[in-house]
Amino acid sequence: MRVMGVDPGLTRCGISLVDGGSGRTVTALDVDVVRTPPDLPLAERLLRISDAAEYWMDTHRPEVVAIERVFSQHNVRTAMGTAQAGGVVALAAARRGIEVCFHTPSEVKAAVTGSGTAGKAQVTAMVTRILGLQQAPKPADAADALALAICHCWRAPMLARMARAEAAAAEQKRRYESRLAELNKTRLKKAGTR
Structure with missing residues (x-):
């Protein structure tokens, strides 16, 4: 699975590309940080980020783009x-x-380090170790983008299994409710003929 990881930000936006193999095998293919000057108008900064992301998508053809959700x-x-x-x-x-x-x-932190409260230094160290890099990716936005891609590679199979299980449960519930409705109709017909 080819995953483009994105650590979004206006000043620095980390972008990475990782190939996920069998099990927990992941290989870094590319990483970069898109920088936009704070004195540019917001629309121009967003355009630069969009242009860079589009270039990456058109060049590397990822199957999935994993983006950090702004939580709080x-x-x-x-x-x-x-x-x-x-x-x-x-x-x-x-x-x-x-x-x-x-x-x-x-x-992302939990997937890469085992702790959801890990600091940036821990994330960077684990990304470097997981990918077998000679040196740590810098700045931290680059490491975070790689961590996002790794996280998705490792979480995607579980998320897919959960989605299939939820769909199967919903289908089973629908069938049960349909059978129940048929039984109730049959009971009402029998009660009406007496």
Whole structure:
């Protein structure tokens, strides 16, 4: 599975590409950080992020784009910018028919380090180790983008199994309710003929 991981941000937006193999085998293919100057108008900054994401999608052809979900931040302005950056990437993927999945920071940290409260240094160290890199990816946005892609590779099979189980349970419930409705109709007909 080829996954493009995106750590969205207006000033620095981490983008990575990882190939997931069998089991927990993952291979880093590329990583970069898109930077936009704070003095540019918001629309121009978002356009630069979108252009970079589109280039990556057209060049690398990922099957899935994994984006960090903005969960909560104390700085509302930062949270809005992060959400907007993630939104333009999700839109670019949707236009290309590429699946988009969102993962919270704690899901990513837990998948990569085993702790949902791990710090950036721990995430970077584990990403470096998992991918067998000679040196740690810098800045932290690059490591976070790789962590997102790794997280998706490892969580996707479980998420797919859960979705299939939920669909099967919903279908079983529908069949049960349909049989129950038929039984009630039959009972009402029998009661009406007496």
